Amino acid sequence: MTEDLPARFRSGDVRALARAISLVERRDPAVRELEEAVLSGRAPSAGVAGFTGAPGTGKSTLVDAVVALLRRRDRSVAVLATDPNSPFSGGAILGDRIRMQRHALDTKVFIRSMGARGHLGGLSLATREAIRLLGAFGFDEVILETVGVGQSELEVAAVADTTVVVLTPNLGDSVQMIKAGILEIADVFAVNKADVEGYRRVVAELRTMLNMAPKGAWRPPIVPTVATKEEG
Numbered sequence: 001m002t003e004d005l006p007a008r009f010r011s012g013d014v015r016a017l018a019r020a021i022s023l024v025e026r027r028d029p030a031v032r033e034l035e036e037a038v039l040s041g042r043a044p045s046a047g048v049a050g051f052t053g054a055p056g057t058g059k060s061t062l063v064d065a066v067v068a069l070l071r072r073r074d075r076s077v078a079v080l081a082t083d084p085n086s087p088f089s090g091g092a093i094l095g096d097r098i099r100m101q102r103h104a105l106d107t108k109v110f111i112r113s114m115g116a117r118g119h120l121g122g123l124s125l126a127t128r129e130a131i132r133l134l135g136a137f138g139f140d141e142v143i144l145e146t147v148g149v150g151q152s153e154l155e156v157a158a159v160a161d162t163t164v165v166v167l168t169p170n171l172g173d174s175v176q177m178i179k180a181g182i183l184e185i186a187d188v189f190a191v192n193k194a195d196v197e198g199y200r201r202v203v204a205e206l207r208t209m210l211n212m213a214p215k216g217a218w219r220p221p222i223v224p225t226v227a228t229k230e231e232g
């Protein structure tokens with residue numbers, strides 16, 4: 001670790017933040033020293049929203065829309081895209097980077113992907129630490145985007161204040177989700193691609209399933225969205 005990493009971090013150098021997250025991801029012992037220096041008891045913490053769902057449901061598009069919304073409210077926001085199957089890390093996944101290009105020059109937006117490196121539970125551990133660093137750095141909000149593949153969405157739910165489960169008008173999606181026990185972890189359901197035929201059926205199907213939950217249990221709202229038009 002370079003001597004001045006904590007100082008650079010505290011001065012708001014975004015490259016120091018990126019480096020700190022890489023240390024966390026690699027489980028580099030040097031991160032301890034940095035954390036001691038920057039994560040004091042008074043370090044601010046960010047609000048955390050998680051978006052999870054099958055590939056292609058429109059999570060990145062939705063997140064991009066939410067980032068734009070937060071920026072209009074002058075909130076700074078960091079996006080962590082985690083893909084437990086991906087060995088890639090350090091920078092956004094290519095497609096997402098292109099999609100979120102409009103925020104590229106905005107210093108109050110930070111976009112980064114993290115890999116899980118094959119550790120079960122490693123994703124949530126590294127994500128948790130990265131979130132603390134992002135909060136200490138001064139970000140108001142952190143958005144997690146993760147591909148829904150079994151364990152990962154449970155990990156997202158564990159670290160996020162609010163978990164949004166993204167579905168689309170495609171029967172396959174919802175059936176998969178139930179298997180993964182996703183009904184229990186959702187605070188909100190987004191039925192995205194509401195411009196595509198069949199979304200009403202998914203909403204109805206979801207409502208039926210939620211009605212089977214115990215009485216008095218939290219009933220997550222179901223919100224139809226059209227991420228590509230920033231609707232919903």
Ligand SMILES: Nc1nc2c(ncn2[C@@H]2O[C@H](COP(=O)(O)OP(=O)(O)O)[C@@H](O)[C@H]2O)c(=O)[nH]1
Pocket residue numbers: 053054055056057058059060061062192193194195196225226227228229
């Ligand atoms: N018709 C329609 N297409 C959408 C909507 N939201 C996203 N898409 C498209 O769905 C594809 C996958 O979106 P993406 O955000 O990459 O999904 P992710 O894999 O869940 O992150 C892209 O081609 C998007 O343009 C929507 O609301 N309506």
Ligand SMILES: [Mg+2]
Pocket residue numbers: 059060061096145
């Ligand atoms: Mg994506």
